[in-house]
Amino acid sequence: SAVISQKPSRDICQRGTSLTIQCQVDSQVTMMFWYRQQPGQSLTLIATANQGSEATYESGFVIDKFPISRPNLTFSTLTVSNMSPEDSSIYLCSAGTGMGEKLFFGSGTQLSVL
Amino acid sequence: GQQLNQSPQSMFIQEGEDVSMNCTSSSIFNTWLWYKQDPGEGPVLLIALYKAGELTSNGRLTAQFGITRKDSFLNISASIPSDVGIYFCAGPYTGTASKLTFGTGTRLQVTL
Numbered sequence: 301s302a303v304i305s306q307k308p309s310r311d312i313c314q315r316g317t318s319l320t321i322q323c324q325v326d327s328q329v330t331m332m333f334w335y336r337q338q339p340g341q342s343l344t345l346i347a348t349a350n351q352g353s354e355a356t357y358e359s360g361f362v363i364d365k366f367p368i369s370r371p372n373l374t375f376s377t378l379t380v381s382n383m384s385p386e387d388s389s390i391y392l393c394s395a396g397t398g399m400g401e402k403l404f405f406g407s408g409t410q411l412s413v414l
Numbered sequence: 415g416q417q418l419n420q421s422p423q424s425m426f427i428q429e430g431e432d433v434s435m436n437c438t439s440s441s442i443f444n445t446w447l448w449y450k451q452d453p454g455e456g457p458v459l460l461i462a463l464y465k466a467g468e469l470t471s472n473g474r475l476t477a478q479f480g481i482t483r484k485d486s487f488l489n490i491s492a493s494i495p496s497d498v499g500i501y502f503c504a505g506p507y508t509g510t511a512s513k514l515t516f517g518t519g520t521r522l523q524v525t526l
Contacts, residue, residue, distance in 0.1 A: 304456075331512040333512075333513065333514075342502065342516045342517060342518050342519050343457070343502070343516040344516075345514070392457075394456075394514075396512055402447060403447075403459075403512070403514055404459070405456030405458070406456050407454070407455050407456050408454075408455070408456050410454070
């Protein structure tokens, strides 16, 4: 299994600002993903963080709003840009290795936008 | 896209009771995963299923991979207060083993 550390764990931000969330894995992993969990809802995949190249975004999510970096096999960041109250959610980093593997999750970042 | 529907949406049970929940899909899955999410935490993997008809246990938890490959079931025996949380089923996106789509969730609350 992989231990995933996310920070910040929570933040309260003003409308129009941006927040960068960091995700650190304790071992090298092939796959890293970012999910969003809106209040009382399930998890929705935002994008796959690709090491050394641009992230792959799911339908409804765009790079300008959610820029993602992954400079190496153990670290990734997600930025929530030009925030509005609708961006208030839990953002979760996940990671795994190999094919058909199980994913492990960080504790999430609880974001509130005023 | 793929959609996973879980039922029940929520349930209140007495401590010591057995719990059953299920997850259904409109399309076939080759892998079923069950996660539990505690408040303020990320989901934690409980059980993974890889073959139709497979029955797998993890302590008081038992999960089954449906024969049609379009459903899965999770049972919890003799529930205790720490079973409280949200249970999610998950399966891989078509053609991509690692990307997961999650079910709608079943919220479990236990009364003493």
